[in-house]
Amino acid sequence: MTSTDPGPLRPTRQRRAVVGVLGTFADFRSAQDIHELLTSAGEKVGLATVYRTLAALADAGEVDVLRNEDGEAVYRSCSDSHHHHLVCRSCGATVEVEGPAVERWTRAIAEQHGFTDVSHTLEIFGTCTACSGSS
Amino acid sequence: MTSTDPGPLRPTRQRRAVVGVLGTFADFRSAQDIHELLTSAGEKVGLATVYRTLAALADAGEVDVLRNEDGEAVYRSCSDSHHHHLVCRSCGATVEVEGPAVERWTRAIAEQHGFTDVSHTLEIFGTCTACSGSS
DNA sequence: CTGCAGTTGACAATGATTCTCAACTGATTG
DNA sequence: CAATCAGTTGAGAATCATTGTCAACTGCAG
Ligand SMILES: [Zn+2]
Ligand SMILES: [Zn+2]
Ligand SMILES: [Zn+2]
Ligand SMILES: [Zn+2]
Numbered sequence: 624m625t626s627t628d629p630g631p632l633r634p635t636r637q638r639r640a641v642v643g644v645l646g647t648f649a650d651f652r653s654a655q656d657i658h659e660l661l662t663s664a665g666e667k668v669g670l671a672t673v674y675r676t677l678a679a680l681a682d683a684g685e686v687d688v689l690r691n692e693d694g695e696a697v698y699r700s701c702s703d704s705h706h707h708h709l710v711c712r713s714c715g716a717t718v719e720v721e722g723p724a725v726e727r728w729t730r731a732i733a734e735q736h737g738f739t740d741v742s743h744t745l746e747i748f749g750t751c752t753a754c755s756g757s758s
Numbered sequence: 759m760t761s762t763d764p765g766p767l768r769p770t771r772q773r774r775a776v777v778g779v780l781g782t783f784a785d786f787r788s789a790q791d792i793h794e795l796l797t798s799a800g801e802k803v804g805l806a807t808v809y810r811t812l813a814a815l816a817d818a819g820e821v822d823v824l825r826n827e828d829g830e831a832v833y834r835s836c837s838d839s840h841h842h843h844l845v846c847r848s849c850g851a852t853v854e855v856e857g858p859a860v861e862r863w864t865r866a867i868a869e870q871h872g873f874t875d876v877s878h879t880l881e882i883f884g885t886c887t888a889c890s891g892s893s
Numbered sequence: 894c895t896g897c898a899g900t901t902g903a904c905a906a907t908g909a910t911t912c913t914c915a916a917c918t919g920a921t922t923g
Numbered sequence: 924c925a926a927t928c929a930g931t932t933g934a935g936a937a938t939c940a941t942t943g944t945c946a947a948c949t950g951c952a953g
Contacts, residue, residue, distance in 0.1 A: 633919070633930060655909075669933040674910065694829045694940085695909065709871055720867050725860055729882050732855050736844055738884030745880040747864050749873030768899060768950065790940075804902040809941065829909085830940065 632679065640666040641676045642700075645686060650715035651697035651708075689746060711751035720747070767814065775801040776811045777835075780821060785850035786832035786843075824881060846886035855882070 632638075644660045652660070658673045677698050681688040687701045689708070702719060705726070709718040725745065733741040767773075779795045787795070793808045812833050816823040822836045824843070837854060840861070844853040860880065868876040 635918080635931065637932070653909085667933095671911080671934085672932055675931090690825045690829055693909095694825055694831065696829065709868060709873060711873065712875070718871055722863055722867070725863060728857055728860060732857070733844060733882055733884045736853055737887035737890075738844060738846065738882075739890055740847070741882060741884040743880065743882045745878065747868055747873075747876060747878045749868045749876040752872035755872075755874055770900065770950080772901070788940085802902095806903085806942080807901055810900090828940095 632683075637666075637668045637672050638676050640668055641673060642680070642685075645680075645698070645700040649699070650717045651687075651689060651691070651699045651710070653691075653695050653697050657698065689744070707745045707747070709747045709749065711754055712748050713750055713754040716751050716753070767818075772803045772807050773811050775803055776808060777815070777820075780815075780833070780835040784834070785852045786822075786824060786826070786834045786845070788826075788830050788832050792833065824879070842880045842882070844882045844884065846889055847883050848885055848889035851886050851888070 640661055641657065643666075644657055644664065647660070654674050654677050655670070657677070658668070658670050661668050661673065677686065677688075677696075680686045681698065684703075685700070686698050687708075688696050688698050691697050699717065704721070706719045706721050707725075709720050710716070729743045730741060733739075775796055776792065778801075779792055779799065782795070789809050789812050790805070792812065793803070793805050796803050796808065812821065812823075812831075815821045816833065819838075820835070821833050822843075823831055823833050826832050834852065839856070841854045841856050842860075844855050845851070864878045865876060868874075
């Protein structure tokens with residue numbers, strides 16, 4: 624049987640547009656920011672659709688999501704492999720980082736306490752060189 | 759000079775009450791949850807005050823704050839030393855964990871990229887033994 | 894006791910995210 | 924090409940956590 628398709632996900636103009644802008648910036652942006660980018664680029668996409676699309680992409684692992692300190696969800700198109708982020712608190716510049724040791728550590732800690740089905744979140748914040756200068 | 763007092767912070771009935779309930783649970787709770795706990799305990803404290811107090815405590819490092827997956831801020835009274843959390847996705851049970859190696863790693867990574875004034879967030883999620891059983 | 898800066902609380906205001914639901918669209922079939 | 928239908932969209936309403944307002948209140952110093 625070739626039936627059990629969990630979710631089709633049709634490639635529509637709107638979805639293509641969202642994926643499109645996601646490639647035009649390297650930092651994390653909110654759904655509203657992305658909606659504005661689309662609008663000012665001439666692409667007409669409803670705000671609700673932007674939210675839905677981003678949620679779907681995040682769900683599919685196509686984009687990374689995290690919460691800024693105000694609790695808003697921000698998105699970024701990242702590499703496929705598992706990684707974390709080093710983010711500039713001032714300008715938002717983002718660097719993807721990997722740490723096999725950390726991955727191992729989290730797994731060990733969880734196992735040590737009998738936790739299963741483990742996942743984790745890890746972000747590093749700081750001030751990048753460019754922003755250090757401007758007093 | 760004994761002048762530069764950033765913020766007084768007077769010990770009022772309300773503030774004592776909030777600190778009080780914070781000691782009655784070991785997992786992370788939202789401001790609203792805490793407000794309900796206070797109310798059902800007979801303590802009359804306004805919701806806005808609970809928010810303000812929690813924000814102040816968090817600011818002073820007296821409590822830990824983090825965002826649940828819905829983006830809501832949740833609070834917990836923790837030990838003073840720097841640590842992270844292993845949280846059960848199902849029941850919320852929380853374990854404080856420490857990882858000197860991770861602390862070192864984040865600092866190194868940040869330095870490597872020229873970032874200064876570094877901080878980080880790290881949480882581990884999973885299903886605890888108690889919750890693994892219940893299918 | 895008085896005076897005042899710090900606090901409080903009822904309620905309004907904000908703002909991100911989700912919901913509703915009728916109109917639309919893309920692939921598929923004949 | 925036209926009919927068909929599940930998936931999709933968008934305008935606007937609805938949610939809901941969190942913050943702002945501001946007059947009344949309350950520790951504490953003089
Ligand atoms: Zn990423
Ligand atoms: Zn990781
Ligand atoms: Zn803690
Ligand atoms: Zn740490």
